[in-house]
Amino acid sequence: xxxxxxxxxxxxxxxxxxxxxxxxxxxxxxxxxxxxxxxxxxxxxxxxxxxxxxxxxxxxxxxxxxxxxxxxxxxxxxxxxxxxxxxxxxxxxxxxxxxxxxxxxxxxxxxxxxxxxxxxxxxxxxxxxxxxxxxxxxxxxxxxxxxxxxxxxxxxxxxxxxxxxxxxxxxxxxxxxxxxxxxxxxxxxxxxxxxxxxxxxxxxxxxxxxxxxxxxxxxxxxxxxxxxxxxxxxxxxxxxxxxxxxxxxxxxxxxxxxxxxxxxxxxxxxxxxxxxxxxxxxxxxxxxxxxxxxxxxxxxxxxxxxxxxxxxxxxxxxxxxxxxxxxxxxxxxxxxxxxxxxxxxxxxxxxxxxxxxxxxxxxxxxxxxxxxxxxxxxxxxxxxxxxxxxxxxxx
Amino acid sequence: xxxxxxxxxxxxxxxxxxxxxxxxxxxxxxxxxxxxxxxxxxxxxxxxxxxxxxxxxxxxxxxxxxxxxx
Numbered sequence: 021x022x023x024x025x026x027x028x029x030x031x032x033x034x035x036x037x038x039x040x041x042x043x044x045x046x047x048x049x050x051x052x053x054x055x056x057x058x059x060x061x062x063x064x065x066x067x068x069x070x071x072x073x074x075x076x077x078x079x080x081x082x083x084x085x086x087x088x089x090x091x092x093x094x095x096x097x098x099x100x101x102x103x104x105x106x107x108x109x110x111x112x113x114x115x116x117x118x119x120x121x122x123x124x125x126x127x128x129x130x131x132x133x134x135x136x137x138x139x140x141x142x143x144x145x146x147x148x149x150x151x152x153x154x155x156x157x158x159x160x161x162x163x164x165x166x167x168x169x170x171x172x173x174x175x176x177x178x179x180x181x182x183x184x185x186x187x188x189x190x191x192x193x194x195x196x197x198x199x200x201x202x203x204x205x206x207x208x209x210x211x212x213x214x215x216x217x218x219x220x221x222x223x224x225x226x227x228x229x230x231x232x233x234x235x236x237x238x239x240x241x242x243x244x245x246x247x248x249x250x251x252x253x254x255x256x257x258x259x260x261x262x263x264x265x266x267x268x269x270x271x272x273x274x275x276x277x278x279x280x281x282x283x284x285x286x287x288x289x290x291x292x293x294x295x296x297x298x299x300x301x302x303x304x305x306x307x308x309x310x311x312x313x314x315x316x317x318x319x320x321x322x323x324x325x326x327x328x329x330x331x332x333x334x335x336x337x338x339x340x341x342x343x344x345x346x347x348x349x350x351x352x353x354x355x356x357x358x359x360x361x362x363x364x365x366x367x368x369x370x371x372x373x374x375x376x377x378x379x380x381x382x383x384x385x386x387x388x389x390x391x392x393x394x395x396x397x398x399x400x401x402x403x404x405x406x407x408x409x410x411x412x413x414x415x
Numbered sequence: 416x417x418x419x420x421x422x423x424x425x426x427x428x429x430x431x432x433x434x435x436x437x438x439x440x441x442x443x444x445x446x447x448x449x450x451x452x453x454x455x456x457x458x459x460x461x462x463x464x465x466x467x468x469x470x471x472x473x474x475x476x477x478x479x480x481x482x483x484x485x
Contacts (some may be wrong), residue, residue, distance in 0.1 A: 117426060118444075125445025126429025168443060353468075363428050363470035 022058050027053035027326070028091055028301060028403025033394065035268045035297045035329045035345075038402075045331050050317040054324065061089040061324035062317075065331040067338035067355065069315045070303070074327060074360035076311035081362065083107040085307045089324035091174070091403040096307075104245040106253070116246070117309050119232055120365055125174075129368040132172070136376045139167055144380050147381045152414035155392040157263060160381070161411065162188050164373060165258035169251055172369075174223015175212065181206065187255050192409060194359065199327065201407050209247045213240055224250075250366070256405045257299060258370045263408040264297040265290070267397065268345060268376070270413075275347050283379060289347035290374050295354035296345045298330030301403050330354045336408055337394075387415040417477045418462055420435050420447040424473035431469055435461035447473065 025047070029038035034135035042096075044051065049066025064070050073079055082088065083101040092098055101107060105116045122128060143160045150159065166187045175183050189201035213225065216239060219231060220226035221238065225247060232238045238246075269276045279289055290313065293311070312319040319325060333354045334342035340351060357364035364370070390397075391412035398409040418438060420441070427445035431438075438458055440448045452463055466474040 121427035121445040122443060123445075125441045127434050127441040127443075128445065129429075166476040357470075359470050361426055361471060363426065368429050368433075
């Protein structure tokens with residue numbers, strides 16, 4: 021009888037899975053792991069097996085289920101257990117998703133390119149004006165997704181600074197500062213929804229008021245809940261992916277040179293970055309609501325399930341040389357945005373932000389390099405979004 | 416090849432439209448539209464990739480039997 025290995029573990033290199041995950045992958049594609057609270061959960065590590073289970077009808081997102089796996093203390097909170105869409109199963113999930121799909125479709129997101137290019141240009145102007153060394157976390161990675169989602173939701177211009185400041189503190193502050201900032205954002209979003217209900221503007225929230233609240237589909241509280249999920253889901257993940265993406269490229273000069281030689285390779289390079297860095301570590305925390313058989317293993321109803329994106333993205337059965345970062349590879353298939361009906365709503369927006377930011381940063385500051393060795397960059401987060409707290413660069 | 420998409424299953428991820436832009440589009444609700452439902456061998460690799468990447472598994476590809484005289 022083997023002992024279920026501990027999960028999660030901490031990364032030592034910001035863009036590589038923790039060294040202890042090699043043993044987890046060896047016991048895969050389906051195994052049991054031990055969580056911080058001593059409970060055991062199933063973990064799926066194979067690429068195909070992850071696709072199979074994420075499309076299985078017995079896999080549930082009901083976070084209020086007593087057996088739902090909790091990977092870190094902060095996910096015990098009632099807010100984390102009641103997130104719109106994320107903590108819902110069909111049919112409720114599908115109804116909300118349909119309300120939001122038109123606002124995040126690839127077609128819609130493509131119309132946002134010009135705005136995002138202008139926003140990024142402003143940040144890169146400031147970085148160049150500031151001069152080296154410059155910290156790309158507060159100057160680009162953190163404010164970019166915040167400002168983009170701010171504009172998309174329809175946060176009035178004069179509130180952008182508050183919104184940026186509060187969402188930055190949620191992400192980078194210590195525990196109490198982060199909690200205070202989160203409360204102030206919830207209060208802000210609550211007031212914003214109240215304003216939009218009386219005078220809807222052209223942003224996403226105003227559109228949902230006109231399209232859905234007026235029709236009686238959703239009410240004030242549901243709209244606040246949606247706004248909060250969009251903010252949380254958009255911000256930390258995109259900011260971290262951009263930071264980890266920049267570090268990965270700067271640490272692989274031969275790959276960076278291939279990109280500089282032909283910037284039309286950037287969209288594929290972004291896919292490879294998404295595969296390689298596995299920003300969120302996990303791509304799904306779930307519970308089985310009926311028996312599920314996967315790769316010859318029976319997961320019984322009521323048992324907790326985790327899906328490891330970072331390991332599925334580097335599955336030898338699916339990827340050639342899985343641990344090699346190669347921007348020209350054909351097999352960029354990854355599960356970083358998940359799979360199945362819960363696949364990331366904002367994936368196309370995230371791709372676009374990464375592409376535009378990397379393009380401008382690399383073409384306007386072609387000699388960009390890390391100002392400190394990679395092993396001195398402060399990183400945080402285990403089993404959840406991999407955060408980089410500082411990213412000093414020079415040129 | 417005949418390409419069909421189940422619009423009820425579609426979640427607007429847009430992987431089909433990104434992978435095989437000649438064959439797939441999205442309507443104003445973000446839901447998949449098959450622009451070219453009968454495709455030839457030139458599009459096969461892209462269409463199969465689009466089907467593989469669709470997170471909602473909403474794309475169905477079936478072989479069309481050759482007509483006599485083809």
